[in-house]
Amino acid sequence: MIPDKIKDHFENKKYAKITRGAGKYTFATAWGYVVDYSTDFILLQETDDFRILGYLILPIDQIKKIRFNKYDQCYNKIMIWEGEIENVSVRYKIDLTTWASIFNSIASYKLNVIVQCENPAIDSFTIGPIVETTKELVYIQNFDPAGVLDEEPTSINFSSITKVQFDDRYVNIFSKYLRNRKRKK
Numbered sequence: 001m002i003p004d005k006i007k008d009h010f011e012n013k014k015y016a017k018i019t020r021g022a023g024k025y026t027f028a029t030a031w032g033y034v035v036d037y038s039t040d041f042i043l044l045q046e047t048d049d050f051r052i053l054g055y056l057i058l059p060i061d062q063i064k065k066i067r068f069n070k071y072d073q074c075y076n077k078i079m080i081w082e083g084e085i086e087n088v089s090v091r092y093k094i095d096l097t098t099w100a101s102i103f104n105s106i107a108s109y110k111l112n113v114i115v116q117c118e119n120p121a122i123d124s125f126t127i128g129p130i131v132e133t134t135k136e137l138v139y140i141q142n143f144d145p146a147g148v149l150d151e152e153p154t155s156i157n158f159s160s161i162t163k164v165q166f167d168d169r170y171v172n173i174f175s176k177y178l179r180n181r182k183r184k185k
Contacts, residue, residue: 005066006042010034013088015076017067018044020058022162023119027064030056030163033088038096045088046168050078052087054168057094057102062162091167099158103133106166112175114165115140115156126154127171128178147177 009016013033022028032053036043040060046053068076079085092109095101106113107130115138117124131153132139139153165171 002060002063002066006034006037006060006063009066009068010037013085014068015047015072015079016044017072018042018058018063019065019067020062020162021064022062022117023121026118026120028118028162030058032056035088035090036094036096040098041096041102043090043094043096045090046165047079047084050075050082050084052084054171055092055094055166057096057164057166059162099138099161100133100135102164103130103138106130106164107133111166112171113140114163114168114171115161116163116165117156117160118162119160122160124156124160126156127174129175143174143178147174147179148181149178151181 008014016032016034018030020028020030030044030046032044032046034042035045042058042060044056044058046056094105112127112129114125114127126140126142128141128143128149130138131141136158137155138158139155142150142154
């Protein structure tokens with residue numbers, strides 16, 4: 001049962017491979033450590049190449065499997081031996097009650113986000129500062145691959161979100177170099 005596995009991974013600081021349904025016939029994967037959870041969401045500290053990265057928020061109802069097999073156990077041991085497991089922590093208090101409370105929590109730290117819908121029917125990737133949150137939508141001031149902010153925020157319906165990232169190297173570094181679009185004279 002998924003809730004029991006989430007609790008076990010959280011309490012025992014176990015490395016997890018999480019398989020999620022991202023569409024009717026589409027699956028997505030995330031790797032890392034469960035650092036917090038609620039009834040509806042998990043906060044995962046992502047890992048790659050034996051390094052601790054930023055955070056992911058995933059809806060629990062999309063989780064299909066949480067794995068901790070012999071390969072994950074080996075990865076976990078290496079993380080311990082390398083001292084990386086000591087870096088697994090929650091640096092922010094994120095209210096994991098609803099998408100609105102999540103985005104309001106992240107915005108209170110003035111952190112930019114990546115919001116994705118990995119369903120091929122939608123396939124959206126939005127990155128930037130959180131401008132506003134309503135009961136059903138979040139508005140993100142998206143920026144392009146050159147760091148230029150869109151003039152108008154992008155609205156994203158909570159029901160389409162499969163993954164939210166924040167405080168990772170990519171978004172943090174890129175965010176230092178954002179600029180507004182030059183107006184034509």
